[in-house]
Every structure is written in C-alpha cells, then in structure tokens.
Amino acid sequence: MGNATDHLWMHFTRMASYREGEVPTIVRGEGAYVWDAQGRRYLDGLAGLFVVNAGHGRTELAEASAKQAAELAFFPLWSYAHPTAVELAERIAALTPGDLNRVFFTTGGAEAVEAAWKLARAYYKRIGKPTKHKVVSRFIAYHGTSMGALSITGLPGIKSDFEPLVPGGIKVPNTNFYRAPEHGDDIEAFGRWAADEIARAIEREGPDTVAAVFLEPVQNSGGCFPPPPGYFERVREICDEYDVLLVSDEVICAWGRLGEYFGAVRYGYQPDIITTAKGLTSGYSPLGAMIASDRLMAPFLGETGMFAHGVTFGGHPVSCAVALANLDIFAREDLTGHVRANEAAFRATLEKLNDLPIVGEVRGDGYFYGIELVKDKATKATFDDDESERLLRGFLSTALFQAGLYCRADDRGDPVVQLAPPLIAGQEQFDEMEQILRAVLVEAWQRL
Numbered sequence: 303m304g305n306a307t308d309h310l311w312m313h314f315t316r317m318a319s320y321r322e323g324e325v326p327t328i329v330r331g332e333g334a335y336v337w338d339a340q341g342r343r344y345l346d347g348l349a350g351l352f353v354v355n356a357g358h359g360r361t362e363l364a365e366a367s368a369k370q371a372a373e374l375a376f377f378p379l380w381s382y383a384h385p386t387a388v389e390l391a392e393r394i395a396a397l398t399p400g401d402l403n404r405v406f407f408t409t410g411g412a413e414a415v416e417a418a419w420k421l422a423r424a425y426y427k428r429i430g431k432p433t434k435h436k437v438v439s440r441f442i443a444y445h446g447t448s449m450g451a452l453s454i455t456g457l458p459g460i461k462s463d464f465e466p467l468v469p470g471g472i473k474v475p476n477t478n479f480y481r482a483p484e485h486g487d488d489i490e491a492f493g494r495w496a497a498d499e500i501a502r503a504i505e506r507e508g509p510d511t512v513a514a515v516f517l518e519p520v521q522n523s524g525g526c527f528p529p530p531p532g533y534f535e536r537v538r539e540i541c542d543e544y545d546v547l548l549v550s551d552e553v554i555c556a557w558g559r560l561g562e563y564f565g566a567v568r569y570g571y572q573p574d575i576i577t578t579a580k581g582l583t584s585g586y587s588p589l590g591a592m593i594a595s596d597r598l599m600a601p602f603l604g605e606t607g608m609f610a611h612g613v614t615f616g617g618h619p620v621s622c623a624v625a626l627a628n629l630d631i632f633a634r635e636d637l638t639g640h641v642r643a644n645e646a647a648f649r650a651t652l653e654k655l656n657d658l659p660i661v662g663e664v665r666g667d668g669y670f671y672g673i674e675l676v677k678d679k680a681t682k683a684t685f686d687d688d689e690s691e692r693l694l695r696g697f698l699s700t701a702l703f704q705a706g707l708y709c710r711a712d713d714r715g716d717p718v719v720q721l722a723p724p725l726i727a728g729q730e731q732f733d734e735m736e737q738i739l740r741a742v743l744v745e746a747w748q749r750l
C-alpha cells in the first residue's frame with residue numbers, strides 16, 4: 303500500500319499535519335470496534351461519522367449488497383423503477399410521522415438538503431407564491447457542503463472560501479442553553495425566545511420571501527444542542543402562521559440515534575419534509591432521502607407536472623437493498639428500543655466526567671452526546687484561539703485516538719468532544735469511553 307498522502311485528498315483535512323506522522327488507516331470493523339493497519343483496536347465512539355448505527359461487521363448487509371449487485375447492479379429512477387427502491391420507499395413511508403409519504407432518494411445528506419430546498423422553491427412557484435425562496439437555519443449548524451446546503455450551513459469558517467453562495471440563507475440563534483444570551487435561568491422561556499427569533503427573522507425578510515426553515519432535532523455542530531421543551535411546538539406554529547415549510551434535517555438524528563426512527567417522533571413534532579442519509583444503510587452503501595408530505599408532491603402530479611431534479615445514483619439498487627436489510631436488523635434486534643433502554647445509563651456514565659474542571663457541560667439525548675470543554679467552570683470562559691488550537695487540534699484528538707477511542711474533538715463552535723457510538727453499544731463501551739476521556743482530559747488540563 304502506498305502512502306495515504308501521495309494521491310488521496312482527504313476531506314476537511316489539513317494535509318500538512320501528516321507531513322511527519324502517518325495517516326491513521328482503518329482496515330477492519332466488528333461490532334462497536336475498528337482496527338487499524340497495525341492491528342490496534344479502537345472503540346468507534348462516532349459510528350464512523352454518525353453512520354454505522356447497526357455496528358460494524360454485519361455480514362448480512364454485505365450479502366444483501368452482493369446479492370443485489372449480482373441480480374441488478376444498476377438502473378436509474380429516471381422514469382423507471384426497481385423493486386428495492388419501491389419497497390424501501392414504502393417501508394420508509396410507514397415509519398415516518400404523519401403524511402410524509404413521498405420518498406425522493408439521493409446518495410447522501412447534502413443532496414437531500416439540496417433537494418428539499420429545491421422542492422420548497424418549486425412547490426411555492428406551483429401554488430402561486432413564486433417569491434418564497436429563502437431559507438432560515440441556525441448559527442453553527444451544519445447542513446452539508448454543496449453550494450445550496452452550504453448556504454444553509456451556519457459555520458462561517460467553512461463558507462468563506464466559497465462565497466458568494468446561493469443567496470437567501472438567513473440565520474437565527476440555535477438552542478445552546480448553556481450559553482443562552484437571554485432567559486439563561488428558564489429553559490422554557492429560552493426555547494420560546496429561540497423559536498420566536500425564527501418568526502422575527504421571517505418578519506424581517508418578509509414572509510412572502512421565505513420558503514422553509516431547516517432545523518436538526520438535536521443540532522450536531524456546536525456540540526449536541528437538544529431542543530428546549532416547547533421549542534418545536536412553537537416553531538410548528540410559526541411555520542403554519544407564515545406558510546413556511548418545516549424541514550427536519552435528520553441526516554444524523556434519524557435511524558435510532560435518538561431512540562426512534564426519526565428525531566421528530568422523539569420530540570413530537572410534524573415536519574413537512576425530513577432529510578436523511580447516513581444510518582439509513584448503517585454505511586454499508588451510500589444512500590440519502592428527502593421525504594416529503596403528500597401535500598408537497600400534489601402540485602407535481604398533474605399531466606405535465608415534474609420535479610425537475612435528479613442524480614444518477616440516487617436510490618441505487620444496491621444501496622436500497624442494503625437499507626432494507628439494515629431495517630430488518632433494526633426490527634429484529636429492536637435497536638431503537640435498545641437505545642431507549644440504555645440512554646439513561648449512557649448519560650449517567652458520561653456525567654461522571656462533570657467532576658473534572660475542564661468539563662463545562664455534558665449534553666445530548668439518545669446515543670448522541672457532546673461534552674463542552676471550558677477554561678473556567680464557574681465563569682464558563684472558553685479557550686482562546688491559540689489554546690483551542692493547541693488543545694483540540696494539537697493534543698486531544700490524537701491523544702484520545704492513541705488511547706483507543708475514536709471520537710470527535712470539534713472547535714467549529716465552542717470546543718466540544720462528541721460521542722455517537724453504534725447503537726449496539728452498552729455499559730461496557732460507555733465505561734470504556736468514560737475512562738479514556740477521563741485520563742485524556744486530566745492530561746489536557748495539566749498541559750494548559
């Protein structure tokens with residue numbers, strides 16, 4: 303095998319950081335663990351990248367893929383269908399809340415987000431509201447990197463190189479209660495305020511220019527912000543009041559991550575569109591989906607109506623076959639139930655870390671947690687750029703990995719360590735995560 307840095311252009315990677323050291327190369331996975339080329343074992347604390355929900359090494363998913371490829375490797379969904387796409391769309395529609403019955407397949411998350419924005423625009427054009435085109439989303443939220451999805455993304459650091467982006471991406475506050483700018487002592491009032499900020503943004507922009515609001519059930523970037531009680535209820539009211547579509551971006555939060563098939567179900571709200579990808583196949587083949595309500599498809603069902611959008615590999619037969627087999631595993635092993643039964647133990651184990659001076663807050667839900675690191679617990683003071691650089695980029699990620707835990711140390715918002723293990727994980731893995739994190743965070747604190 304050649305050197306990883308000779309020809310491979312890694313994603314979101316400072317290539318120079320591997321000028322000296324070797325690129326960690328993962329060659330095998332089994333259950334909640336992966337092994338590198340040197341045979342060292344790591345706990346996969348991030349399910350790859352919030353992807354491998356059913357866990358590694360599932361030969362039945364590999365077999366489903368081989369069987370489908372042998373039978374029909376490829377056919378497009380452009381005016382033709384194939385059985386696995388038909389069956390999977392039906393299965394998904396049965397799992398979604400309300401009348402989200404129309405499944406448009408993509409190859410990944412950003413494509414699902416693009417498709418949702420395009421559908422929102424096309425829908426409003428068709429129902430006689432052609433000026434509704436803008437999108438509201440939250441600061442620090444990540445919704446993908448294609449130009450439209452990047453416009454919806456609220457992370458300035460990954461946008462500036464590519465500006466000007468698609469116009470019409472409006473940003474509102476996220477639900478970071480730990481750093482609430484208002485109502486820091488009352489989470490419900492804070493949630494109400496954060497939701498009302500969406501209404502104020504719509505008013506400011508002009509309701510007849512806004513097509514959709516894109517929100518994750520639990521916001522990933524920034525470190526797992528769950529919705530305050532009442533937040534989504536209020537957002538739904540606002541969307542109805544202004545005739546704006548509510549898009550639940552569940553690229554991470556679907557498929558058991560929060561103990562339900564969809565995050566919207568967990569928090570009891572009804573979106574107009576769900577975007578998803580990642581765990582739908584547990585990563586054994588790439589697939590995404592934009593799932594829309596019957597109402598949104600209706601204007602495209604006339605004689606010459608068409609949603610003029612598509613990608614060659616969207617709903618690839620092999621990926622659909624893998625997704626069906628993946629959902630069989632979910633049903634057979636009750637993976638969503640397993641998350642619900644174990645999430646309290648996961649939380650309690652991670653909350654043990656609260657005794658460390660560097661741990662500001664442990665937050666999340668289901669199997670999806672962020673640990674915010676601070677310089678001063680009492681004042682919640684965060685690290686300056688230099689400290690952040692030394693601590694997160696220079697030390698933490700590598701030290702955690704060397705200690706046998708693959709997870710994410712992220713400083714795109716305030717510094718956080720993120721955990722989202724495969725859904726098969728249990729107390730043994732929770733303890734392993736806690737012990738490795740404790741040792742490494744103690745050392746990080748000493749180094750500061």
Ligand SMILES: Cc1ncc(COP(=O)(O)O)c(C=O)c1O
Binds near residue numbers: 410413445446447518
């Ligand atoms: C909420 C959300 N939306 C969209 C995306 C983009 O998905 P993809 O990387 O499959 O394009 C991601 C990726 O992490 C995501 O977390």
